[in-house]
Amino acid sequence: CLRALNGQPPAAPTPRVVEREEEEEDEELTLKYGAKHVIMLFVPVTLCMVVVVATIKSVSFYTQNDGQRLIYTPFPEDTDTVGQRALNSILNATIMITVIIVMTLVLVMLYKYRCYKVIQGWLFLSSLLLLFFFSYIYLKEVFKTYNLAMDYITLAIIIWNFGVVGMMCIHWKGPLRLQQAYLIMISALMALVFIKYLPEWTAWLILAVISVYDLLAVLCPKGPLRILVETAQERNEPIFPALIYSSTMVWLVNMADTDRPNRNSTEAASPQQEPQEVASPVPSSPSQDDGGFTQSWVSQQEHRLGPLQSTEETRREIQQMPSARPPVEEDDEERGVKLGLGDFIFYSMLVGKASATASGDWNTTLACFVAILIGLCLTLLLLAIFKKALPALPISIFFGLVFYFATDNLVRPFMDKLALHQFYI
């Protein structure tokens, strides 16, 4: 039975009937909250994907193969034989994953040894680069596509405004909606960069391997992400708030595993960061950084276009508002769900890649989109059941990949044949 929302175990001497009723009610409440959270996450994930797909369809820059590659994927994919191509893509994926693992470990080490300043600085620089440089490139390509003239002065003002307000919203205080919008925008930008610079087979392989890594890193007892979560819980700190998208601002800080929630309702006002509800409560987290990808960013900064990087670290943690808290004085809206920005990025990357390279075009894109949403629902359901940090990638990416390959190779030719023979089912 689900312990669900009340942190307290049902009182022992109550008659069984009442107990059962309580349990049922608890279950219902949990599922109800679960459903609400699912909807709260659908909207941003959908928006991000819509932005990515719209850009891919309209701005051809992101699907052109300029021959440029990331330094992390040095092996080209336009080779003579299929075997060579497969080998190259496997090598590329291995390099990427190694980089990601290393970055994750570095981050966890930094966190464990309390080098908060380093982490903060890193994330700050990353978000800076992302907000200014990538949006500059994005705007340039959009203007080129629509054949509009733009002068440097107006452009400078636009980029400057966008960047500064973005930095303020993400790293400091700002309206919640605006902050969510910025996080969605930077996830979309990052996903677009990935789509452009990763060759096809490498991209799919990377998606698959990252899901597996995610699963291992979050669930295995020695996994780096799990260590991260547990350390944060021990220290009662939120986990890198800015790298995580939170659907509501939480003003109640709570501890999931300790018995009585410390509600800091008013003092929660002070933490400027988003007191997101994290399984480990807490007020101001040392760093408000933005999307996990930023970490990856930094490493890439030195290299060309550095995209990529493991957004792994923090990303991936879906933390539900501690359901151990008694639902008492807070309103339901206070609880939200948090989803790491890396998850946004990889979901959008999957759908974007599907729309860019699939022969089935909209069929495939829609199929992948639906698959990802289903995966997200399932993950959130599991979250409601298990109530601890769960990896958000594996189920969705798995479904997404299956649907992509199946639709592309099976459904589309089937539909074409049917249309050819004017046979409607």
Next chain:
Amino acid sequence: MNLERLPNEEKLSLCRKYYLVPLAVSGFAFLPFLWLVNVVWFFREAFLKPSYTEQLQIKAYVKRSALGLLLWVAVLTTWITIYQHFRAEWGEVGDYLSFTIPLGIP
């Protein structure tokens, strides 16, 4: 950031900061967007809520932000109109100013 949960003094301080940052940076900071955010975010607080002590100051800041915003919008609109209209005629200077140049003949 949910405004309702903040105590009034903090709301005032936030509104003030959002108003001052664009002015602080280089005196005339080219950040109309920040003023826009200030106006939109604090509009309800300043005008549609029953009054409280700090509300008067918040109103002042919102009004000033709105003023600054209008000024900037006017300046930008004028510049953009001038630029788009005369770009082709300016020859070299026009190209130098341009970030993207449309192809084809208008």
